[in-house]
Structures are given as structure tokens and as C-alpha cells.
Amino acid sequence: MSVQKAAVVGTGVIGTGWIVRMLANGYDVVATDPAEGAEEHMRRAVEQAWPYAEQLGLAEGASKGRLTFEKELAEAVKDADIIQENVPEVEELKQTVLQNIDRHAKPDAIIGSSTSGIMPSELQANLQHPERFVVAHPFHPVYILPLVEVVPGEQTTTENTEKAKAFYEAIQMRVLLVRHEIEGHIADRLIEAIWRESLHIVNEGIATTEEVDKAFTHGAGMRYAQYGPFLTFHLAGGEGGMRHMLKQFGPALKKPWTKLEAPELTDELYDKVVSGCEEQSNGMSMSELDAHRNEFLVKLYDLVQEYWPKETEKTRV
Amino acid sequence: MSVQKAAVVGTGVIGTGWIVRMLANGYDVVATDPAEGAEEHMRRAVEQAWPYAEQLGLAEGASKGRLTFEKELAEAVKDADIIQENVPEVEELKQTVLQNIDRHAKPDAIIGSSTSGIMPSELQANLQHPERFVVAHPFHPVYILPLVEVVPGEQTTTENTEKAKAFYEAIQMRVLLVRHEIEGHIADRLIEAIWRESLHIVNEGIATTEEVDKAFTHGAGMRYAQYGPFLTFHLAGGEGGMRHMLKQFGPALKKPWTKLEAPELTDELYDKVVSGCEEQSNGMSMSELDAHRNEFLVKLYDLVQEYWPKETEKTRV
Numbered sequence: 001m002s003v004q005k006a007a008v009v010g011t012g013v014i015g016t017g018w019i020v021r022m023l024a025n026g027y028d029v030v031a032t033d034p035a036e037g038a039e040e041h042m043r044r045a046v047e048q049a050w051p052y053a054e055q056l057g058l059a060e061g062a063s064k065g066r067l068t069f070e071k072e073l074a075e076a077v078k079d080a081d082i083i084q085e086n087v088p089e090v091e092e093l094k095q096t097v098l099q100n101i102d103r104h105a106k107p108d109a110i111i112g113s114s115t116s117g118i119m120p121s122e123l124q125a126n127l128q129h130p131e132r133f134v135v136a137h138p139f140h141p142v143y144i145l146p147l148v149e150v151v152p153g154e155q156t157t158t159e160n161t162e163k164a165k166a167f168y169e170a171i172q173m174r175v176l177l178v179r180h181e182i183e184g185h186i187a188d189r190l191i192e193a194i195w196r197e198s199l200h201i202v203n204e205g206i207a208t209t210e211e212v213d214k215a216f217t218h219g220a221g222m223r224y225a226q227y228g229p230f231l232t233f234h235l236a237g238g239e240g241g242m243r244h245m246l247k248q249f250g251p252a253l254k255k256p257w258t259k260l261e262a263p264e265l266t267d268e269l270y271d272k273v274v275s276g277c278e279e280q281s282n283g284m285s286m287s288e289l290d291a292h293r294n295e296f297l298v299k300l301y302d303l304v305q306e307y308w309p310k311e312t313e314k315t316r317v
Numbered sequence: 318m319s320v321q322k323a324a325v326v327g328t329g330v331i332g333t334g335w336i337v338r339m340l341a342n343g344y345d346v347v348a349t350d351p352a353e354g355a356e357e358h359m360r361r362a363v364e365q366a367w368p369y370a371e372q373l374g375l376a377e378g379a380s381k382g383r384l385t386f387e388k389e390l391a392e393a394v395k396d397a398d399i400i401q402e403n404v405p406e407v408e409e410l411k412q413t414v415l416q417n418i419d420r421h422a423k424p425d426a427i428i429g430s431s432t433s434g435i436m437p438s439e440l441q442a443n444l445q446h447p448e449r450f451v452v453a454h455p456f457h458p459v460y461i462l463p464l465v466e467v468v469p470g471e472q473t474t475t476e477n478t479e480k481a482k483a484f485y486e487a488i489q490m491r492v493l494l495v496r497h498e499i500e501g502h503i504a505d506r507l508i509e510a511i512w513r514e515s516l517h518i519v520n521e522g523i524a525t526t527e528e529v530d531k532a533f534t535h536g537a538g539m540r541y542a543q544y545g546p547f548l549t550f551h552l553a554g555g556e557g558g559m560r561h562m563l564k565q566f567g568p569a570l571k572k573p574w575t576k577l578e579a580p581e582l583t584d585e586l587y588d589k590v591v592s593g594c595e596e597q598s599n600g601m602s603m604s605e606l607d608a609h610r611n612e613f614l615v616k617l618y619d620l621v622q623e624y625w626p627k628e629t630e631k632t633r634v
Contacts (some may be wrong), residue, residue, distance in 0.1 A: 219464030
């Protein structure tokens, strides 16, 4: 089966993001949402996002005209090859809507849920055809950011996971296959860690929301657009890479540098982290990685200068 | 006093980063480090970094030729107007070196420490002239990333904090004045939160280091180059901004989405976060913020496509 027609259930910020990405990649999309004024709201959101999709490049034949809205969920999903569910993050509601989708969709249609945190085995437990269900968790704005976490549940077949993966790749996404179910999948666990620490800092009166944001964007945030937490620290270790880094900053795991409890830095964890970084360097030497990062950051620096938010008046000392 | 001459104590990754930034901004720099081969290592590091400093733009008269190396700390610091300390992150060592600097420097020279996590009041406690000491914590690579956290201690005078701030601004940095001392200052608390959660994920066998990195860079990491954790969530809330966001994802604070304990979302914290986000939006409407972010991300997307690390062979499902 190759996907001809997609359905989007729930047309909030995430749902409309999916719609734009699917349309821009040349698919027919049927959308549904029971809310008052949903169609109008959806069409306005699609209009607003479309210029950015155009700048990124439209597939041949891609058109906003290939979007239809159906008031009835049963009608919306019945011919779709893939159905993307984006209702609010309330487990009971998601269960009910997914059962409805499952009942009215073709038995071999893929069902993907955009859930931020709920595990797929829970969401598929009461479906008639659980084997075609995956979590497919995107990031806002969905029509620009390429990451999607695809998480199969216990009952999902390998074949269907592959089908889902192929579809998300076809709409220009970077698929991260999450091999083990966990609440918050992977990315949101990192985001939630930053979020909780940020809230603690504001809660304790250490800094304002603006100061916290600035502490991130003008430093580490720039690095994270290119390299994640591991490769960033691998590079901060100089020629010794992660090996040196863990010697230098491993002890900080014992300190109250965040409210977060750290794991014990066992030999096994040490080996996993060091060999992981060496492997993902893909044969690039430390100085090649270093130059690669610098070239990127210099270009990024020009760009962010123009796009960082303007600072509000600061409290002077 | 305006700074004419800078001294850099400790010439590892951070120390050489400062040297390049200071030279590129037209200062005379004297460096010192007791390690075997330190001068040669330093000069090589400066050579490697220089082309990026050039691309960002050199100040008039800026030259690598204005760097000298002194084996003796006393000699290196004696004429300097600002002295930047970058020895390893071991408190006793920093205390000893800072006392040496304090003894040999001019009494009104500013002393800045690059410490990642130690509080300034502790580091200045045993100085003869503690009033001119600040923490000035930069981010790697120091010659590109603009953030510096300036943290005065209990004994630092307002005048000296202002002098330090003016110097770091003169070398093209974005100064975040940290008004309350806390271990890890602000930025490293966020970085440490990500780092600890990342280690837990690898430790529990959920994902590899490469998968964790990808979960970050292809999604949230791109956003964080422009907006920090607060403005990002403000935008994710759609037209309702942070107000809606806290309603939607506030309950996730109670869930095990990270190993990090969350603060209680009290009315007071709610108000601080919502009004903070509204204030830092600087009068931009949600749709203006949204468009501003999209314009940035579309340009960033072209850039990162070229600079993201190549993926290693993936385990297929």
C-alpha cells in the first residue's frame, strides 16, 4: 500500500501543522473536528502557514485545494490510508476518538497519534485493529520542524511500523524510531527537564522568564540547533572528547546544579556514553567536528542576530 | 578606568576561547599557564580559531601579534586591567589561583572567574580585594557564542560589576547579569537538567546517545536557537499563549515525563510565568511572534540541513 489520502482528526495547532505538511508534500487531506467554527479556523491557520511551506518547497501537484473538511469523523476517515489523531492530551478522550477512528477506517489504514506523552500500548489496547497503530509525535511548527518520534506499541506489527515510517519520510520528516516505550517518549523528556528546571528558577525568584530564556538562547541554544547534548559535551572535552569531559564534569552530577536527580556514573554508563559519541562522530576527528561546528555557528550567528527577540529594559545593578 | 590590557590565567579550551575573543576585539592579552607545552598548545588553538573570529569581524587594530605568554602568573597579571581565570573546576585550586592573582594584580583590576558552578561569594571570601571579583561564565566556543553570565558576590561593589559588564560588552558579548547566586548560575542548571535526563535515558537502555541527540536537534533544538523555554511554550499555546499552554500541559508536571521533580504550579508561579512571557514579547502579538519564528526557522532549516551530523547506520525495525 502506498498512501494516497490522509485524514487529520483534530485541527488545533498540531493538527493544522500536519495538514500543511501533508498538503505541501502533495497529498489529499480530509480533516475533521467537532468544534464550533473548526473549519474556518483551520482554513485560516493553513493560509497563515502556507507561505513558509512554499519557501521550504512544495511537491509537484501540491495544493491547498486538495484539503476538504468533513464534520463527521466516520466520513472523514473512511477512505484514508493514514489517519493522524491530534485531539487534546487527555487519555480517556484519546481512547474514545481512537476507537471511533479504528471502527470506521479501512482495516489496513495506519493510525498515528500525535500524543506527547502517552504510551502506544495503552492507546492501542482497546482497538479492533491495534496492529496498525503507532505514536507519531511531531514538533511545533509541524510544517517546518522535521522531527517525528515513531513509537510502535506491543501489538504494532513490524510491517506497519515500516509503513508508517515510510509515510512520514515521504512527507520530508526525520523519523526517530523509539525502540522502547516510555512516558514522554524521548524528546519531551528532555524538553520537560528544561521546563521544570526553568520553572524552579522562576519560582525561587532567581531570575525572570526573560532572563532564563536569554541564558539559553545566546549560548547553549545555538549549539543545540546542530548537535545534541552528547555531541556538544563530546566537543567541549577538547581533544579528549567525552572521555575527558566525564572526568572534568562527571563530579558535577553529585552537585545541586539542578533539581534533577542524576544517575550513578557507573563504568557501564561511562562506556555507553563514550563509545556512543565516538560512533556517532562517524569517523570525523575532534578537530574536524570542531571546524564543522564553528562553520555552522558563524553562519547561525549572523542569522540569529536578526531574529533574537528584542530585549526589554533591564534592571540595572 | 577603561580596559587596555587583559590577562588570561589557564589556557585550556575556555582560556584560549577568551584569548581569541579578546584579541579579535582589539585588546592586548597576556596569557599564563603552568602546564608543560602550554604556550605551544595555546598558540595552535588560537591559530585554529582565528579564521572564525575573522569571519565574525575583527576590531580595528586587532591582531594575534598582541598576544604574549608569561610563564609566571605574577608577571602575567601585574599590569592587566582585567584578569580572566580559567583553571580546572576544582574549588581549592580556584581559591589558590585567585588568591595569587589578587596578590599580584593592580588593586583595582577586575578579576573574572569562568567557573561553571561555584558561587562568587565563596571564591572571593579569601581575597584581599574581594570587591573587584565577579564570576563571568562564558560558553564554548567562547569566541563565537556571545553569552556571558556575570554574577557578583556579596562583597562585589556595584561599580565593579558595572565595570566588568562594560568590558564584556566591549568584547561583543551578551551579558546576563545573574542577580542571585546559585550553584550552576542559570544556564548550566538548564544544561545540567538536559544532561542528567539524557544520561538516564541512555543508562536505562531506552535510546543510544545518537538517538537522544537526534531527538533534540531535529526538533526542539532548532527552536532554542531563537527562543528559550518560556517563549517557546508561549508560542506553542496558539492564540492563548502561555495561559493556554499551562492549562494544556500544566498537568504533565505531575507525570513521570522526566526524572526531575517539578515545582507546584501555584497561582503565584502561574502569574509570574504568564506575565513574564507577555512582557518579554515586547508588544508583539501572538501572530507576529509566530511569523517571526517561522521566518527564522525556514532560514535556519536550510542551514542545518547542510550542517547536521550525518546519521550512522540505523537499527532497522
